[in-house]
Amino acid sequence: MTDSLSRRGFVAGAAGLGLLAGCGRLPWQAEPAARVDRIGILLDRTSGDARFQRLMEAFEQELRDRGYAEGQNIALEWRFTEGRDERLPTLARELASLPVRILVASASPETQAAQAATSSIPIVMANSGDPVAQGFVDSLARPGGIVTGLTSISTQLVSKRLEFLRETLPLATRVAVIWNPTNPAKPIEFAELQKAAQLLRVSLLSSEVREPNDFDDVFDTISREHSDAILTLGDSLTSDHVSRIVAFAAASRLPAIYENLTATLAGGLMSYGPNEFQRWRRVAYYVDRILKGAKPADLPVEQPMTFDFVVNMKTARELGITFPNEILLQITEVVE
Numbered sequence: 001m002t003d004s005l006s007r008r009g010f011v012a013g014a015a016g017l018g019l020l021a022g023c024g025r026l027p028w029q030a031e032p033a034a035r036v037d038r039i040g041i042l043l044d045r046t047s048g049d050a051r052f053q054r055l056m057e058a059f060e061q062e063l064r065d066r067g068y069a070e071g072q073n074i075a076l077e078w079r080f081t082e083g084r085d086e087r088l089p090t091l092a093r094e095l096a097s098l099p100v101r102i103l104v105a106s107a108s109p110e111t112q113a114a115q116a117a118t119s120s121i122p123i124v125m126a127n128s129g130d131p132v133a134q135g136f137v138d139s140l141a142r143p144g145g146i147v148t149g150l151t152s153i154s155t156q157l158v159s160k161r162l163e164f165l166r167e168t169l170p171l172a173t174r175v176a177v178i179w180n181p182t183n184p185a186k187p188i189e190f191a192e193l194q195k196a197a198q199l200l201r202v203s204l205l206s207s208e209v210r211e212p213n214d215f216d217d218v219f220d221t222i223s224r225e226h227s228d229a230i231l232t233l234g235d236s237l238t239s240d241h242v243s244r245i246v247a248f249a250a251a252s253r254l255p256a257i258y259e260n261l262t263a264t265l266a267g268g269l270m271s272y273g274p275n276e277f278q279r280w281r282r283v284a285y286y287v288d289r290i291l292k293g294a295k296p297a298d299l300p301v302e303q304p305m306t307f308d309f310v311v312n313m314k315t316a317r318e319l320g321i322t323f324p325n326e327i328l329l330q331i332t333e334v335v336e
Contacts, residue, residue: 035073036071036072036073036074037074037075037101037102038075038077038098038099038100038101039075039076039077039102040077040079040095040096040100040102040103041076041079041104041106042088042091042095042104042105042106042110042114043078043079043080043081043106043110044085044088044106044107044109044110044235045236045239046080046081046083046240047082055277058277058280058281059280059281059284060284062280062285063284063287063288066285066288077095077100079091079094079095081236083240085109085182085236085237088110088112088113089113089117092110092114092116092117092118093117095117096114096121099121100121101122101291102121102122102123102287103117103118103122103123103124104124105124105149106126106127107128107183107185107235107236108127108129108134108136108183108184108185109183109184111123111131111136118146122148122290122295122296123296124147124149124283124287124296125147125148125151125301126150127279128150128151128152128185128301129152129153129154129155129186129188129189130151130153130188130189131143131147131151133155134184134185134188140301141301142297143296143301144297145296145297146296146297147296148296148297148301149283149301150283150301150303151303151304152273152274152279152304153274153303153304154185154189154233154234154273155188155189155192156192157259157273158189158190158231159192159196160272161231161257161272162193162196162197162200162202162231163196163200164270164272164327165231165255165257165270167324167327168270168323168324169228169229169321172202172228172255173202173203173228174202174203174205174225174227174228174229175202175204175228175230176207176222176229176230176254177190177193177204177205177206177207178209178231178233179206179209179232179233179235179238180209180210181208181210182210183235183237186235189233190206193233205221205222205225207221207222209241210237211237212240212241215241215244215245215248219248219252222248222254223252228254228255229254229256229257230245230254230255230256230257231256231257232245232256232257232258232259232263233259234258234259234273239259239260242262243266245258245268246263246268249268250267250315250318253319255269255319256268256270257269257272258271259273260273260276260308261308261310261333261335264310264311264312264335265310265312268312269311269312269316269321270310270311271308271309272307272308273307273308274308275304275306275307275308278304278305278306282302286299308332308333309330309332309333310331310332310333310334310335311323311331311333312335313334313336314336
């Protein structure tokens with residue numbers, strides 16, 4: 001008998017341990033680590049924005065419901081502009097170089113920065129006013145590139161907001177529009193609003209804000225021009241300073257309509273737009289599909305299905321406004 005292990009004995013022993021043909025592991029070997037997919041999220045907000053944090057919680061909850069756990073099979077890399085949109089290109093390049101499997105862009109400026117930062121990483125838009133007109137996708141049905149996600153159809157909704165103002169205030173003929181022309185989506189929206197204004201026989205006062213210091217001058221102009229109402233085109237700048245707009249509207253006794261309910265909760269008269277919580281849950285759906293192998297080019301851009309039309313009755317009473325029946329029938333939420 002020899003002390004050395006015969007080849008036949010080694011083969012038999014190895015087979016018993018599951019070493020042949022790459023099957024199995026030795027008993028002392030650990031389970032292979034699960035792959036952790038890194039997702040970059042580029043946000044036009046400050047990290048301390050409480051309302052936006054709630055939206056992100058909805059996004060993360062939907063990911064959990066789809067089987068993803070932070071630190072186990074997914075890692076979320078957050079980047080906030082902190083009120084400085086000029087940082088977007090740098091933040092987008094930073095995320096692309098990590099690298100990440102997917103880039104989530106919260107709105108049109110973030111999508112534009114992400115596109116400039118990569119030609120290969122899939123990009124999921126959380127919100128784009130008109131992604132075809134902005135050149136992000138070839139069409140809603142067949143995006144055709146590395147970008148897909150959601151559109152807020154804001155070019156259509158701005159007209160609807162103006163209609164709500166006109167129906168509520170039939171004598172209002174001069175509407176001040178507070179908007180940021182440096183946002184690539186907003187000139188398209190403003191052009192659409194001008195078409196609607198002609199049909200509704202309303203004159204628009206273009207009130208442009210490019211930075212926080214512009215608001216006081218805009219407010220002075222709106223007062224001097226004796227505007228009858230205010231309409232805002234929502235983006236990070238107007239959202240970050242919505243409390244200033246609401247306070248000015250209240251002090252000037254001007255009815256105003258906004259894009260999301262944050263303004264209405266703060267005392268604004270009306271807001272109308274897609275349900276934001278539902279939108280961010282759908283962003284998680286796109287992330288899931290792409291991680292499972294779907295190509296952005298083949299995932300149609302989704303339009304919103306749920307809309308919030310919120311009115312602040314306390315503000316309406318203070319302004320002496322009574323909503324007509326055609327408005328009341330469309331309200332989804334009342335703030336007292």
